[in-house]
Amino acid sequence: MRVTVIGAGIVGLATAWWLAHDGHAVTVLDEAAEPGSGTSYANGAQLSYSYVAPLAEPGVLSNLPKYLLDRNGPLRFEPRADPAQWAWLLRFIGACNAGAAARGTASLLRLAFASRDALYAMLAQTPMQFDHVRNGKLVVQSSAGAMRAAEAQMRLQATLGCEQQALTAGECLALEPGLASIRDRLTGGILTPSEEVGDCYKLCLELARVLATPEFGTTLLLGTRVERLVVEAGRLRAVRTSKGDHDADLTVLAAGVAARALGRSAGVTVPVLPIRGYSITAPVRASNRGPRHSITDSARKTVYAPLGGALRVAGFAEIGTRGPTPGRVEALARETDAIFPGACDTGSATTWTGLRPATPTSLPVIGPTRIQGLALNAGQGALGFTLAAGSARLLADLVAGRAPVVDPVPFRP
Numbered sequence: 039m040r041v042t043v044i045g046a047g048i049v050g051l052a053t054a055w056w057l058a059h060d061g062h063a064v065t066v067l068d069e070a071a072e073p074g075s076g077t078s079y080a081n082g083a084q085l086s087y088s089y090v091a092p093l094a095e096p097g098v099l100s101n102l103p104k105y106l107l108d109r110n111g112p113l114r115f116e117p118r119a120d121p122a123q124w125a126w127l128l129r130f131i132g133a134c135n136a137g138a139a140a141r142g143t144a145s146l147l148r149l150a151f152a153s154r155d156a157l158y159a160m161l162a163q164t165p166m167q168f169d170h171v172r173n174g175k176l177v178v179q180s181s182a183g184a185m186r187a188a189e190a191q192m193r194l195q196a197t198l199g200c201e202q203q204a205l206t207a208g209e210c211l212a213l214e215p216g217l218a219s220i221r222d223r224l225t226g227g228i229l230t231p232s233e234e235v236g237d238c239y240k241l242c243l244e245l246a247r248v249l250a251t252p253e254f255g256t257t258l259l260l261g262t263r264v265e266r267l268v269v270e271a272g273r274l275r276a277v278r279t280s281k282g283d284h285d286a287d288l289t290v291l292a293a294g295v296a297a298r299a300l301g302r303s304a305g306v307t308v309p310v311l312p313i314r315g316y317s318i319t320a321p322v323r324a325s326n327r328g329p330r331h332s333i334t335d336s337a338r339k340t341v342y343a344p345l346g347g348a349l350r351v352a353g354f355a356e357i358g359t360r361g362p363t364p365g366r367v368e369a370l371a372r373e374t375d376a377i378f379p380g381a382c383d384t385g386s387a388t389t390w391t392g393l394r395p396a397t398p399t400s401l402p403v404i405g406p407t408r409i410q411g412l413a414l415n416a417g418q419g420a421l422g423f424t425l426a427a428g429s430a431r432l433l434a435d436l437v438a439g440r441a442p443v444v445d446p447v448p449f450r451p
């Protein structure tokens with residue numbers, strides 16, 4: 039089959055890998071000059087297979103006033119006169135209940151584990167270098183209540199196949215002496231030895247390299263902006279681009295936050311809203327003062343990942359902000375210096391902001407749409423690096439008509 043994939047981020051490129059692997063003739067379109075230069079560029083670097091619980095959970099609603107009022111908090115919501123934002127929020131609020139959160143966690147965990155297997159299968163066939171290590175993840179807590187909630191989630195996840203252990207504050211410090219600066223507020227942590235980190239942008243470049251080899255024979259058309267999708271009589275007729283029309287037997291929309299507008303041009307609702315986040319990447323100066331594992335500071339909602347010779351620090355979630363909020367990357371640098379003093383050179387850090395393509399339930403939308411010849415693979419939100427390989431594998435299974443790697447129903451567009 040001739041397949042067009044729109045988007046050369048981690049989701050689109052992984053999709054191209056699995057479809058080309060199945061023998062399809064794949065063309066990937068992206069408006070950018072380089073693969074991986076959208077949200078996949080400098081994310082938190084976590085392959086966080088055991089931390090996939092949806093953002094919508096019962097506790098969020100009681101904190102909503104705080105998110106509206108606290109302009110400097112880790113989560114921020116700015117209401118806008120945008121019907122799509124309100125439709126998204128209503129669905130999000132509808133998903134803020136224990137039942138939906140537990141079902142969402144179970145579906146996402148299955149997709150995450152399939153994703154780990156899919157990534158390992160890809161690497162076994164086509165080795166790719168992207169600073170990929172399994173260094174484990176330690177999520178530290180700063181109040182007794184937060185630690186109890188984390189232990190309850192750990193017990194739930196144990197029933198779903200996760201291997202995690204609760205550590206006391208002392209055990210956290212023994213494992214990560216660099217955390218001594220937050221000794222006073224540390225109440226414990228959850229350790230997940232199987233978690234991994236990697237450089238998502240480097241993996242995108244490696245995927246583009248592999249896809250261009252004769253074994254995969256994929257065409258990558260960069261600098262090609264998709265203007266809209268042309269539908270006739272319920273069938274996708276063409277992908278209209280800045281360089282002319284493309285027709286294919288199947289088009290997969292994997293354009294991250296742009297999937298909503300492009301889907302709309304075909305009359306398909308893609309329930310994706312951008313959630314802005316920020317990162318800094320600072321060269322490591324004294325590795326003995328920095329983290330060995332990937333660390334999440336749960337109270338501050340900040341992640342720290344040792345990546346190559348640097349520390350990648352990511353955080354903040356903003357809905358509805360019109361552009362980057364001043365002071366965010368400086369705040370990440372200050373937090374880094376406070377939690378791991380002297381570990382890295384935050385003064386010469388590179389900084390970045392990106393938009394998570396988030397659905398109200400945190401479940402991505404994967405599979406065929408009601409428009410013949412159009413499929414979606416979008417909405418991986420805060421977990422696109424983690425979920426990309428499994429999402430791509432699931433889409434390829436559905437296209438091939440073989441037994442899907444996970445139950446596709448929760449992810450149906």
Ligand SMILES: Cc1cc2nc3c(=O)[nH]c(=O)nc-3n(C[C@H](O)[C@H](O)[C@H](O)COP(=O)(O)OP(=O)(O)OC[C@H]3O[C@@H](n4cnc5c(N)ncnc54)[C@H](O)[C@@H]3O)c2cc1C
Nearest residue numbers: 047049069076077078082084264294296315421422423424
């Ligand atoms: C601060 C931050 C930290 C994060 N940390 C993590 C993490 O630690 N672990 C994790 O798993 N995930 C993380 N994420 C989420 C992850 O980065 C995203 O889910 C993932 O990158 C989305 O990939 P994508 O391919 O869907 O989108 P993108 O990478 O944005 O790719 C979409 C592509 O579509 C192209 N495109 C868009 N419109 C058009 C058009 N009209 N025509 C042609 N091309 C178009 C864009 O140029 C882009 O290349 C984080 C995100 C942020 C913002």
